[in-house]
Amino acid sequence: MATGTRYTTGESPPGDGPAANGPADNGSSGSTHRSRQPSRWIRNSLLLALLALVLVMAMSWRGLREQALVGTSYGARVACACRFVSQQDLGTCKGQIAIAGLGRTASLMMLSEDAENRSVKASVPLLASQTATFAPDRGCQLEPWAN
Structure with missing residues (x-):
């Protein structure tokens, strides 16, 4: 039945609100649940x-762990030779590893140098790490893998 009264959005006609349906029941009404x-x-x-x-x-x-172990082994060996044989800085060595085709492993790899022991450690956080040590008579050698 048209009464000529217009309601804007959010308003309801008298008798359609919560008071018309009885007292509120502490938040268990259908609208609250919806x-x-x-x-x-x-x-x-x-x-x-x-x-x-x-x-x-x-x-x-x-x-993932196996791929990271192979990648860090390659990275440690190449970075060791780059650093201690070619006498380049570690940043240049990281760039050479990045173009080696290791994919995402190379971008996640971190290199650190121990100048006293003449070794380079390559690691992928939470997955793998490998160290290569330089000796003048043998070159760069990896530490054995621990299975």
Whole structure:
């Protein structure tokens, strides 16, 4: 029935509000429940995505670790020869490793030098690290892998 009264967005006609339906029941009304529902779906979706990510990482961890171990071994050996045979600074040596075709491993690799022991350590955080030591009679040699 048209009464000629116009209501703007957010307003409701008299008798349609919470007072018309009786006293409030401490937040358990249908509108309050509906406003919580999207946040529950978002939370559950995020938890499911996180669980899937953890599962994928767990399944591929061994392969990632092996690739990082091979990459750090190569990086330590090349950086050792670059630093102690060619007498270049470690930054130049890192650039040579980056163009070697190791893919993402080279960008994650960190190099550190121990000038006293004449060694270079290459590491990929949380996955692998390898050290190569220079000796004048043998050149650069890697430490044995610990299985």
